[in-house]
Amino acid sequence: MSNESLIAAFSTLLTKLPGQPPAEKDLESWALRLASAWAEELLGGEHIDPAKALGSPMELTTRRQAIAMSGIRFSLVCPHHLTLAIGEASISYQPRHHVAGPSGLVRLIDAVTRRRILQEEAAELIADTLEQVLQPQHLEITLSTEQTCVSCRGVRRQGTEFVTSVRRGLSNAT
Numbered sequence: 001m002s003n004e005s006l007i008a009a010f011s012t013l014l015t016k017l018p019g020q021p022p023a024e025k026d027l028e029s030w031a032l033r034l035a036s037a038w039a040e041e042l043l044g045g046e047h048i049d050p051a052k053a054l055g056s057p058m059e060l061t062t063r064r065q066a067i068a069m070s071g072i073r074f075s076l077v078c079p080h081h082l083t084l085a086i087g088e089a090s091i092s093y094q095p096r097h098h099v100a101g102p103s104g105l106v107r108l109i110d111a112v113t114r115r116r117i118l119q120e121e122a123a124e125l126i127a128d129t130l131e132q133v134l135q136p137q138h139l140e141i142t143l144s145t146e147q148t149c150v151s152c153r154g155v156r157r158q159g160t161e162f163v164t165s166v167r168r169g170l171s172n173a174t
Contacts, residue, residue: 045113054100055100068090073088078147087161088144091141120164123142127139142163143163146158
C-alpha cells in the first residue's frame with residue numbers, strides 16, 4: 001500500500017469513526033500523521049531483516065560466560081485487533097563462538113516487534129534469528145506484555161501480564 005493510499009484510508013477512517021470527525025482543515029494533517037505513525041513507527045520493522053538488524057556477530061576469544069539482557073522495552077501490533085501490546089523482552093544465551101553486541105540485541109527486538117505479529121510468533125522469530133546467526137549452546141527469550149486488546153476492549157482487565165517464553169538447546173532440560 002503506497003503512502004498516498006494509506007493517507008486516503010486514514011482520511012476515510014477519521015471521517016467514519018463514531019464521534020466528532022476532525023475539522024476539514026485538520027483532516028489531511030491528521031491522516032498524514034497517522035499514516036506516518038503506522039508505516040514508519042508502529043510497523044517499521046516489517047521490511048527489516050532481523051539477522052541484519054542484529055549485525056555481524058563478534059568472535060568470542062574469552063571464556064564463554066552466559067550472556068543476558070533484560071528490560072528491553074518494545075511494542076507490537078496485535079494482528080487481530082490492531083491494538084498494541086507493550087512490554088519488555090529478556091534474552092539470555094550461552095555462546096559457543098560468537099556473541100552479539102547489546103545494541104544489536106535491541107535492534108533485533110525492534111525489527112521483530114515493530115510489525116503486526118503475535119507475541120508468540122515474535123518470540124520464536126527472535127530465537128530463530130539468534131540461533132541462525134550466533135549458534136549458541138542454548139538460549140531463552142521471554143516477552144512480557146500488557147495486551148491492550150485485553151486491557152482496553154473485551155474483558156477490559158488493565159494490568160494483566162501476558163508472558164511467552166522460548167527455550168532452545170540445553171535450557172529445554174530445565
